Amino acid sequence: MARDASDNSWKVLMLEDNEDDALLIVNHLENQGCEINWDRVETEKDLRQRMANSDWDIILSDHSMPLFDGATALRVVRELDPDIPFVFVSGTLGEKAAVAAIKAGAQDFIIKNDLTRLTPAVERAIADQALQKQHRLAQEVLRKLSQAVEQAADSIFITNREGEFEYVNPAFEQLTGYGSAGTRGHTPALLKSHDQDPSTYAELWQTVLSKQVYRGTLINRKQNGELFFEEKTITPLVNQQGQITHFVSTGRDITERVLADEDRSRLNAILEATTDVVAIADAKGKVIYLNKSGHTLLSKVPVDHDDRGATSRALNAAQQLILGALAQAEKHGVWERESVLKDSAGQNIYLHQVVMAHRDQSERIAYYSTIARNISERKQFEAQLQHQATHDLLTGLANRVLLAEQLQTEMHRARQLNHLTAVIFLDMDNFKRVNDSLGHSIGDQLLQQVGVRLGRYIRPNDILARYGGDEFVIIASDLTDVDTIPGILDKVKRAFDRPIRIARQDIFVSFSAGVAVYPDDGDSAETLLRNADSAMYQSKAIGGHSFRFYAPAMNERQQRLLALESELHRALERREFVLHYQPQANLATGEISGVEALLRWNHSKRGLVAPNDFIPLLEETGLIDEVGLWVLRQACQDMLQLKAEYGHAPRVSVNLSARQFSSGCLAEKVAAVLRDTRLPAEQLELEITEQMLINDLESSRSTLGALRDLGVTVAIDDFGTGYCSLAYLKRLPLHVLKIDRTFVSGLPGDLNDLAIVEAITLLAHKLDLQVIAEGVETAAQLETLRALGCDMVQGYYLSKPVPLDKLGSAAALTV
Numbered sequence: 001m002a003r004d005a006s007d008n009s010w011k012v013l014m015l016e017d018n019e020d021d022a023l024l025i026v027n028h029l030e031n032q033g034c035e036i037n038w039d040r041v042e043t044e045k046d047l048r049q050r051m052a053n054s055d056w057d058i059i060l061s062d063h064s065m066p067l068f069d070g071a072t073a074l075r076v077v078r079e080l081d082p083d084i085p086f087v088f089v090s091g092t093l094g095e096k097a098a099v100a101a102i103k104a105g106a107q108d109f110i111i112k113n114d115l116t117r118l119t120p121a122v123e124r125a126i127a128d129q130a131l132q133k134q135h136r137l138a139q140e141v142l143r144k145l146s147q148a149v150e151q152a153a154d155s156i157f158i159t160n161r162e163g164e165f166e167y168v169n170p171a172f173e174q175l176t177g178y179g180s181a182g183t184r185g186h187t188p189a190l191l192k193s194h195d196q197d198p199s200t201y202a203e204l205w206q207t208v209l210s211k212q213v214y215r216g217t218l219i220n221r222k223q224n225g226e227l228f229f230e231e232k233t234i235t236p237l238v239n240q241q242g243q244i245t246h247f248v249s250t251g252r253d254i255t256e257r258v259l260a261d262e263d264r265s266r267l268n269a270i271l272e273a274t275t276d277v278v279a280i281a282d283a284k285g286k287v288i289y290l291n292k293s294g295h296t297l298l299s300k301v302p303v304d305h306d307d308r309g310a311t312s313r314a315l316n317a318a319q320q321l322i323l324g325a326l327a328q329a330e331k332h333g334v335w336e337r338e339s340v341l342k343d344s345a346g347q348n349i350y351l352h353q354v355v356m357a358h359r360d361q362s363e364r365i366a367y368y369s370t371i372a373r374n375i376s377e378r379k380q381f382e383a384q385l386q387h388q389a390t391h392d393l394l395t396g397l398a399n400r401v402l403l404a405e406q407l408q409t410e411m412h413r414a415r416q417l418n419h420l421t422a423v424i425f426l427d428m429d430n431f432k433r434v435n436d437s438l439g440h441s442i443g444d445q446l447l448q449q450v451g452v453r454l455g456r457y458i459r460p461n462d463i464l465a466r467y468g469g470d471e472f473v474i475i476a477s478d479l480t481d482v483d484t485i486p487g488i489l490d491k492v493k494r495a496f497d498r499p500i501r502i503a504r505q506d507i508f509v510s511f512s513a514g515v516a517v518y519p520d521d522g523d524s525a526e527t528l529l530r531n532a533d534s535a536m537y538q539s540k541a542i543g544g545h546s547f548r549f550y551a552p553a554m555n556e557r558q559q560r561l562l563a564l565e566s567e568l569h570r571a572l573e574r575r576e577f578v579l580h581y582q583p584q585a586n587l588a589t590g591e592i593s594g595v596e597a598l599l600r601w602n603h604s605k606r607g608l609v610a611p612n613d614f615i616p617l618l619e620e621t622g623l624i625d626e627v628g629l630w631v632l633r634q635a636c637q638d639m640l641q642l643k644a645e646y647g648h649a650p651r652v653s654v655n656l657s658a659r660q661f662s663s664g665c666l667a668e669k670v671a672a673v674l675r676d677t678r679l680p681a682e683q684l685e686l687e688i689t690e691q692m693l694i695n696d697l698e699s700s701r702s703t704l705g706a707l708r709d710l711g712v713t714v715a716i717d718d719f720g721t722g723y724c725s726l727a728y729l730k731r732l733p734l735h736v737l738k739i740d741r742t743f744v745s746g747l748p749g750d751l752n753d754l755a756i757v758e759a760i761t762l763l764a765h766k767l768d769l770q771v772i773a774e775g776v777e778t779a780a781q782l783e784t785l786r787a788l789g790c791d792m793v794q795g796y797y798l799s800k801p802v803p804l805d806k807l808g809s810a811a812a813l814t815v
């Protein structure tokens with residue numbers, strides 16, 4: 001730090017070989033009132049050492065010394081400290097040497113012989129040198145500052161008060177393209193882009209002219225025309241009078257950041273405006289963003305046990321969308337798929353979905369995103385097209401194309417399961433006549449109605465198609481036996497027992513049918529359809545209203561069945577049916593309390609035919625209704641005849657077929673028979689099987705209720721062979737359980753049978769049901785049953801089924 005010269009207290013270093021001279025100088029200064037702290041050196045080495053060890057206010061140096069000369073001393077001193085005052089105090093010195101000394105940096109030159117100027121010279125040298133030091137330091141600072149400005153990364157320029165450029169730094173030139181030459185005489189208006197809101201400039205000027213610092217973002221234009229965003233600070237420089245002299249502007253190019261922000265907000269706007277569903281999930285797959293369309297669409301997807309509202313529903317559905325595809329997205333980067341969700345109305349929402357896994361720089365999953373487009377409409381349209389291509393427009397049934405496809409599938413399944421598949425070709429017998437006489441519109445309606453009715457009568461898994469014109473095809477699959485096919489055809493036939501009513505006209509419909517069976521009659525859809533068609537033509541050739549198998553052997557069998565069927569038709573007229581009765585004994589009283597009516601066919605050529613040989617055919621052909629009614633009526637009449645002959649008659653048990661039981665009007669028919677024959681209702685018992693009961697439990701319950709109301713009892717036949725649980729029985733109005741003879745036959749030796757019969761008996765009694773055991777063939781069986789608490793027995797041991805006229809003696813039996 002340069003010291004103040006005016007306090008006259010100085011540290012002086014003397015470069016003097018003559019100590020007396022040095023003392024003379026010091027004395028002089030002290031005499032002038034100065035306080036001197038001094039030292040003396042006479043070699044360069046000592047000079048360097050003293051300068052290094054201490055701060056001096058001034059150096060007074062002789063010019064010529066034996067060991068050292070003044071010029072060198074001055075050089076060394078300047079080298080060590082450029083600011084220390086240096087004055088030569090010497091003997092006479094030429095003018096030239098004096099000028100050279102001043103030029104070399106000495107402040108003054110004093111002649112030893114005349115020291116009158118010494119004190120003021122020292123004072124001035126100290127004051128000047130202090131000033132010079134200040135100036136030098138200021139220069140230094142300025143140099144550093146301008147270096148900083150020059151090297152700054154920010155663009156900096158300085159303008160005068162009028163705004164004209166005075167300085168631009170290299171960063172400014174680099175950013176804008178304008179150097180100092182390009183900016184000379186211009187103002188920063190040179191950079192204006194005209195994209196800037198004018199109010200920004202107004203605000204800028206208002207701020208800086210009020211001597212405040214302006215900070216803001218300007219959109220400027222480079223020399224090459226390119227726009228850039230500049231974050232600006234403009235500082236007004238104010239002089240001591242408080243007047244603005246300059247403006248300093250620092251700016252930073254923030255174009256990238258601004259555009260990135262803008263991109264992001266633009267992207268956000270796009271995400272919110274798009275009709276696609278966009279969802280983003282974190283690295284663990286948890287949904288963290290769902291756009292507006294996503295919220296709207298996915299909030300329609302219901303969530304089990306969640307009633308937290310639409311947002312929760314939407315996020316949950318988005319989660320489902322993402323979760324299912326994470327693994328694939330992770331593996332492939334991008335994964336595309338179609339997904340289906342169900343809305344609250346049960347409608348499918350089809351989405352075409354792209355799921356992407358996004359990785360960070362270290363290749364770890366950063367997040368997942370999915371874009372899903374609702375393609376439900378397209379799907380519906382495709383489905384509609386597909387439906388149109390595969391369905392008949394008029395009836396809505398499958399068309400030929402779909403039929404061939406489905407037949408192919410069914411054949412494949414049949415092959416795997418070792419089942420049969422029947423192709424039934426149906427051609428309406430009278431369609432042309434209807435169409436010609438009643439018109440096409442009625443014809444069309446008829447075809448529609450036929451389709452609907454056929455559909456109701458086939459099994460749910462069977463396939464129904466309109467093949468063309470008045471031709472329909474049924475594919476009946478999962479068949480294990482060809483013998484079931486006539487049953488199917490019979491159902492079709494019965495479906496049209498009632499006419500179809502269109503425009504107040506009853507139209508009777510019948511079909512010619514042809515059947516081909518896979519695998520015997522062909523191993524391709526085409527062959528099977530062709531063969532079924534040709535079989536249909538055969539049936540048409542013999543007058544229609546019938547069916548033919550494609551395979552001749554089947555037709556022979558069918559012929560035989562047909563013959564039997566027509567014989568059965570006539571059997572009623574010819575009174576070939578007879579009833580035999582088998583007695584049932586009450587084990588408590590030993591009396592014959594009941595008989596079972598068993599049907600026999602007294603065939604003119606074949607003799608007495610057992611029911612198992614013809615009852616299935618009666619069922620198949622529907623004749624059972626008529627024959628069953630005959631049995632019921634005959635049994636009632638026979639009992640009345642017995643009563644007339646013997647004064648009393650046992651209760652009679654009549655077997656019902658499944659068809660009779662489920663006909664819906666059984667109770668009315670039974671009531672009519674009882675009314676006509678006048679047999680007391682309690683003398684009639686009806687036998688049904690377990691299977692019939694459980695086929696349709698609800699209608700069984702109402703039929704049984706109606707029978708109970710009539711006073712008729714109901715027995716469950718063959719009990720134990722089906723799946724009927726006793727729990728069912730409890731809830732139905734039943735009276736008797738007939739233990740099947742397969743359990744009786746093992747008695748008394750088979751412990752299992754014993755246990756079963758005992759359990760059935762016990763439980764039946766708990767349910768208030770009587771127990772009758774059938775098929776009792778031995779005394780041991782009878783005694784065992786008695787011991788087990790069975791109420792009644794029936795079987796060959798008592799009597800085989802016998803004609804009515806033999807029943808009198810059989811009924812005389814006691815047990």
Ligand SMILES: Nc1nc2c(ncn2[C@@H]2O[C@@H]3COP(=O)(O)O[C@H]4[C@@H](O)[C@H](n5cnc6c(=O)[nH]c(N)nc65)O[C@@H]4COP(=O)(O)O[C@H]3[C@H]2O)c(=O)[nH]1
Pocket residue numbers: 582597598599610611612615628631655656657687717718741774775776777794795796797801
């Ligand atoms: N091995 C052996 N068999 C015995 C013994 N006791 C009786 N049976 C036979 O067992 C069958 C008992 O009739 P179901 O179980 O109702 O079985 C009947 C019944 O389901 C049905 N059926 C008979 N008549 C009619 C009828 O009028 N209508 C209906 N829907 N079905 C009938 O035909 C089936 C067979 O009748 P059937 O041949 O008369 O055969 C009768 C009877 O002759 C015995 O000790 N040992």
